[in-house]
Amino acid sequence: MPNYRLSYFKIRGRAETARYIFAYSGIKYEENTIDIADWPNLKNSLIFKQIPVLNVDNIIINQSSAIARYLARETGLAGKSNLEQARVDAIVDTINDFMNMFPWTEKNQVVKQKIMEDVFANNIPLLLDGLSKLLGDQMWFVGDSVTWADFHWAVCSITLTNLNVDTLHNHPTLLALKERVEALPKIAAWIEQRPKTPL
Amino acid sequence: MPNYRLSYFKIRGRAETARYIFAYSGIKYEENTIDIADWPNLKNSLIFKQIPVLNVDNIIINQSSAIARYLARETGLAGKSNLEQARVDAIVDTINDFMNMFPWTEKNQVVKQKIMEDVFANNIPLLLDGLSKLLGDQMWFVGDSVTWADFHWAVCSITLTNLNVDTLHNHPTLLALKERVEALPKIAAWIEQRPKTPL
Numbered sequence: 471m472p473n474y475r476l477s478y479f480k481i482r483g484r485a486e487t488a489r490y491i492f493a494y495s496g497i498k499y500e501e502n503t504i505d506i507a508d509w510p511n512l513k514n515s516l517i518f519k520q521i522p523v524l525n526v527d528n529i530i531i532n533q534s535s536a537i538a539r540y541l542a543r544e545t546g547l548a549g550k551s552n553l554e555q556a557r558v559d560a561i562v563d564t565i566n567d568f569m570n571m572f573p574w575t576e577k578n579q580v581v582k583q584k585i586m587e588d589v590f591a592n593n594i595p596l597l598l599d600g601l602s603k604l605l606g607d608q609m610w611f612v613g614d615s616v617t618w619a620d621f622h623w624a625v626c627s628i629t630l631t632n633l634n635v636d637t638l639h640n641h642p643t644l645l646a647l648k649e650r651v652e653a654l655p656k657i658a659a660w661i662e663q664r665p666k667t668p669l
Numbered sequence: 670m671p672n673y674r675l676s677y678f679k680i681r682g683r684a685e686t687a688r689y690i691f692a693y694s695g696i697k698y699e700e701n702t703i704d705i706a707d708w709p710n711l712k713n714s715l716i717f718k719q720i721p722v723l724n725v726d727n728i729i730i731n732q733s734s735a736i737a738r739y740l741a742r743e744t745g746l747a748g749k750s751n752l753e754q755a756r757v758d759a760i761v762d763t764i765n766d767f768m769n770m771f772p773w774t775e776k777n778q779v780v781k782q783k784i785m786e787d788v789f790a791n792n793i794p795l796l797l798d799g800l801s802k803l804l805g806d807q808m809w810f811v812g813d814s815v816t817w818a819d820f821h822w823a824v825c826s827i828t829l830t831n832l833n834v835d836t837l838h839n840h841p842t843l844l845a846l847k848e849r850v851e852a853l854p855k856i857a858a859w860i861e862q863r864p865k866t867p868l
C-alpha cells in the first residue's frame with residue numbers, strides 16, 4: 471500500500487469525496503491540513519497552484535476528480551466494467567458542471583446572492599430531475615453496488631442543502647440516496663469525527 | 670465490438686478528442702451530425718440537455734471527458750497503470766479548467782474580447798508553464814507512449830492558437846507535442862478528411 475498524503479484546506483470542499491473513499495475502504499492516509507496563512511507558500515510550490523493534491527509515494531496527483539477516481543479504482547468503487555465506469559464518470563462531471571455554476575469566489579455579496587438564486591431557480595432543477603431519472607428506483611446510481619458517484623452526490627448535496635434548505639424537497643429518492651451513503655457505517659463514523667465546517 | 674454513435678455539432682469542440690481516439694484506434698463509429706435546426710428537438714430528449722453524447726449499443730454516455738476516457742480505456746490510450754491514468758486524468762481536467770475560462774457563450778462581442786484577452790494574459794501562461802514542466806523532455810505527457818491527454822492537448826491547442834496565434838511562441842516543447850500527435854499517420858489522415866471549422 472503506498473503512502474498517501476492529501477493536502478487541502480480544513481473544509482469538505484473538493485476533497486471530501488476522496489475522504490469518503492478513504493473512510494469507506496479503511497485505507498490510512500495523512501491529512502495535510504493547509505492553514506490559510508501557509509497557503510501562499512505552498513501555492514508557489516505547486517505546478518498548477520491548486521489544491522487538493524494527493525501525494526502518492528511522492529508522486530503528486532492534482533485535480534479533485536482525478537484523485538477520487540484513482541482512489542475509487544484502487545478500492546473497487548469506480549464501477550465494475552468500463553461502461554459502468556463511464557456512467558459513473560459522467561455523473562460526477564455533470565454534478566461538477568452544476569456546482570461550478572455557483573459564484574464561489576464572487577466578493578460582492580449582493581451579486582453573489584443574486585447569481586446563487588438564479589442558479590437554484592434555473593439550473594439546479596435540471597440537475598436534480600436528470601439525476602432522479604438516472605437513479606430511478608435503483609439503490610445506487612450505477613450497477614448494483616455503491617460507487618464514488620454516490621459518494622460525490624452525497625457530498626455535493628450537503629452544500630446544496632446548506633445553500634438552500636428546500637433543495638431536495640421535490641426529490642425524495644435523491645435525498646434517500648444521500649442518506650443511504652451517510653448510513654454506511656464507515657461513512658457515518660467519518661461524518662461523526664470530521665471537522666464541522668460550513669463548506 | 671459495440672455499435673458506437675457519437676452525436677455532436679459539426680465542429681471539433683468537445684467531441685474532437687473522442688474522434689482522435691476513434692481515428693487512432695481504427696474503431697468504426699457513426700458520426701451523428703446535429704444540425705442547429707434539429708438541436709432543440711434532440712435537446713429535449715436528452716437527460717442533461719447537452720451534447721456530445723456517445724451511444725454504446727443504446728446506452729448513452731454523456732460528458733465529453735467521460736466519453737473520451739471510456740474510449741481511451743477500450744483502446745489502451747488511458748495510461749498503463751492506475752497511477753498513470755490518474756496523471757492523464759489530471760492533465761485533461763486541468764486543460765479543461767482553463768478552456769472553460771473563455772466566455773464561449775458571451776453575446777456582447779466587446780465584453781467577450783475583453784475577457785478573452787484577460788484569460789490569455791493572466792491564466793493561459795500558468796497552464797502552459799505547468800504543462801511544459803509536466804512534459805519536460807519526454808515524448809508524451811505520461812509514460813512512454815501516447816495517451817488521450819496528448820490528444821486532448823493537441824485538440825485544445827488548435828483552438829488556443831486560433832484565438833491567439835502567439836499562444837505557443839514561448840513553449841516550443843508543447844508545440845512539438847501537438848505536432849507529434851498530428852503526425853501520427855492515422856491522426857494525420859483524420860485531420861486531412863475532417864470538416865474545416867473554426868471551432
Ligand SMILES: [Mg+2]
Nearest residue numbers: 533534762766
Ligand atoms: Mg477541478
Ligand SMILES: [Mg+2]
Nearest residue numbers: 563567732733
Ligand atoms: Mg463537461
